[in-house]
Amino acid sequence: MFLCVCNAITDDQVVWAVRERGAESVAAVFEALEARPDCGRCQDAMAEAVLAIRSGEPVRVGHDPMATPWGCRGRCRPAWGQAADVARAS
Secondary structure, three states, rough: OEEEOOOOOHHHHHHHHHHHHHHOOHHHHHHHOOOOOOOOOOOOHHHHHHHHOOOOOOOOOOOOOOOOOOOOOOOOOOOOHHHHHHHOOO
């Protein structure tokens, strides 16, 4: 699943950054993956993932049935759905 849509960072990449590169924070994950936060909406989801990985638990971000499959839960690009809805209404 995508945790950061802006940079196309998946949970597997975050697991790699934490386990293989020793990332202990969201900033360290971005650094290990040679990326920079864009909209910043993924920060909470990635922080949850880092904590889960460091404690040996599975990453469970995005399992909320009301959430989208990515960690930012669709808030990073809210205009995606709105543009489509406006076009259909015309």
